Amino acid sequence: MRIQSLTMAALAVALAGCAQNPAAPLAHAAATATPMANEAEAADTIYSGGPIVTVNDRQLSAEALAVKNGRIVAVGALADVTRLRGKRTRWVDLQGHVLTPGFVDPHAHFGGFGSQAIGANLLNPPDGDVNTVSDVVQKLREFAQSPDVKRTGWVFGLGYDDALLGRHPTAEDLDQVSTTLPVIAVHISGHFSAVNSVGLKALGYSADTNDPPGGVIRRKAGSREPNGVLEELASIPHMIKAVNPSKPEDIEYFTRRGLELAKSFGYTTAQEGRAFTANHNAFAAYANKYGFEIDVNAYVDYLDRKLLDDSKWFGPNYQQGYRLAGLKITLDGSPQGRTAWRTQPYLLPPDGQQAGYKGYPALADDKALMALYDEAYRKHWQVLTHANGDAAVDQLIRTISPAVTQYGVGQRRNTLIHGQFVREDQLKTLAELGIIPSLFPMHTFYWGDWYEQIVGSVAAQKISPLRTALKYHPVVTSHTDAPVALPNLLQVMDATVNRTSRSGKVMGAAERLTPLEALKTVTLWGAYQHGEEAHKGSLEVGKLADMVVLSDNPLTIEPPRIKTIKVLQTIKEGKTVWQRQP
Known part of the structure; x- marks a missing residue:
């Protein structure tokens, strides 16, 4: 719905109707009793008429909030904030809805948002309506009729889940979509894909092709012929090219569609968690030409780390809404796809693997990793490390420890990304190393039931x-x-608080966070992880007016209903950049 906003001139008209309209906001009437501030002090906008959740422990709630020049200048009691109204102050009535800090996603892949918004939606409910491999084929057939296919040259879709479909789609399945165009279906983890026969030929994969390091080309039973399913580094570099355009006008189109998707979910700060040079060039070009309406920070894959030495975009300050923030290193794969590297075997090995299979590392050379971390610490780069399995976390600890010993913890805000199977002893050691855990409890809903099958109920x-x-x-x-799923941080909060699986099973009740803690993980603590807590993450005087209006209060609604909350409005530095239409 549309949030009402009134200038002070229009406010007088509205107040005149209060006697005839008992539902008219009484906050406006109270405002007229206070003398107006002079124009130098007057706020640009004042918000009231609904709960204001500040995420500031010193003052968790407020009646009103005032913004001037993109920053918060007052937050607290209505009578106090009203003193900053002036002749041109815009008064926003929240109509009982809730104002919170804008969302700061601690880890996502913003560069994929455009592909998610444009390509076939292969997600299962509640994010999509795919339930069978036949549904995957049909969704891709529908997208094959879209003019957007010409923007990449591939028929593509994102989000199929073999755990729920029962298997991966194969080349034989996807040949039903097209026998003339290359077709790719990207797994929900992003670590697998399935391609049709034309796609295999386009990638140069045949019976004569060996598996690349860190990847697997799955084969038809009893032969070396590829069956269309690709794992990890046999998939990822090709998948990125297939679902992203190359022409400047198409790159702009994808970026714009991704930006709209982010804003619609309340993002005021988005992250590209594994940028390559092509991603960075696209973001920089968009920032130069248009400027991003929200902030976008990018972490460069270690293979392209030279960007952090040479680029003007690297540093703590955003330029036109964009900055390079640090380095990304990936140590293993996907737990739901069973490529995460564990110390204990999977109970149910994937196709083609034997009993005792534990997943595998993405970078097996510890010495090379030590050199990477040494370079990052020496150059004061923040590092995000993807490690899902506990064997991968062990590798992180042993290869980063020499750099911490030599250079100290400092204020780098280095972060473990995902950590699905991280152990308690590892969490303790990570704290000593100054590494922030950014975990992924959304898996409790999406794959909690599947984990019970592949790793057992205790580990799940x-x-x-x-x-x-x-x-x-x-x-x-x-x-x-x-x-991986929709960029829905309210769904993340729901999983963080409730930890229930698709079947309704509680997945680790002792690991639940409170609603306030869950909100902090995607606002104030997310800002802290990015080194931006001085300006973002809570509604405090002096901070940027990065805010979101929600349909309900995540701190007071029944916890199982957190996922039903809707974003009504996204506000970046005091400017509304997205609003839900009636």
């Missing part, structure tokens, strides 16, 4: 142990990893 109950992490860390975060 311990995935993304945020409450245990808070024993050792003052700050933890919880993220979407979108486009």
Whole structure:
């Protein structure tokens, strides 16, 4: 719905109708009793008429909030904030809805938002309506008729889940979509894909092709012929090219569509959690030409780390809404796809693997990793490290420890990304190393039931142990990893608080966070992880007016209903950048 806003001139007219309209906002009537501020002090906008959740422990709630020049200048009692009204002050009546800090996603892939918004939606309910491999084929057939296919040259879709479909689509399945165009279906984890026969030929994959390091080309039974399913580094570099355009006008189109998607979910700060040079060039070009309406920070894949030495975009300050923030290193794969590297075997190995299979590392050379971390610490780069399995977390600890010993913890805000199977002893060591846990409890809903099959109920109950992490860390975060699923941070909050699976099973009740803690993981603590807590993440005087208006209060609504909350308005530095239409 549309949030009402009134200038002070229009406010007088509205107040005149209060006697005839008992439902008219009484806050406006109270405002007329206070003398107006002079123009130099007057606020540009005042918000009242609904709960204001500040996420500031010193003052958790407020009646009103005032903004001037994109920053918060007052927050507190209505009578106090009203003193800043002037002749041109715009008064926003929240109509009982809730104002909170804008959302700061601690880890996502903003560069994939455009592809998610444009391509076929292959997600299962509640984010999509795919339930069978036949549904995947049909969705891709529908997208094959779209003019947007010409923008990449591939028929593509994102989000299929073999755990719920029962298997991966194969080349034989996807040949039903097209026998003339290359077709790719991207797994919900982003770590697998399935391509049709034309796609295999386009990628140069045949019976004569060996598996690349860190990847697997799955084969038809009893032969070396590819079956269309690709794992990890056999998939990822090609998938990125297939679902992203190359022409400048098409890149702009994808970026704009992704930006709209982010704003619609309340993002005021988005992250590209694994940028390559092509991603960075696209973001920089968009920032130069248009400027981003929200902030976008990007972490460069270690293979393209030279950007952090040479680029003017690297540093703590945003330029036109964009900055390079640091380095990304990926140590293993996907737990739901069973490529995460564990110390214990999977109970149900994936196709083509034997009993005792534990997943595998993305970077097996510890010495090379030590050199990477040494370079990052020496150059004061913040590092995000993707590690899902506990064997990968062990590798992180042993390879980063020499750099911490030599250079100290400092204020780098280095972060473990995902940590699905991280152990308590590892969380304690990570705290000593100054590494923030950014965990992924959304998996409790999407794959909690599947984890019970592949790793057993005991391990499944311990995935993304945020409450245990808070024993050792003052700050933890919880993220979407979108486009793994929709970039819906309210869904993330719901999973962080409730930890229920699709079947309604509670997945580790002892690891639940409170609604306030969950909100902090995607606002104040998310800002802290990015080194931006001085300006973002809570509604305090002096901070940027990065805010979101929600349909309901996540702190007071029944916890199982948090996922039903809707974003009504997204506000960046005092400017409304997205609003839900009636």
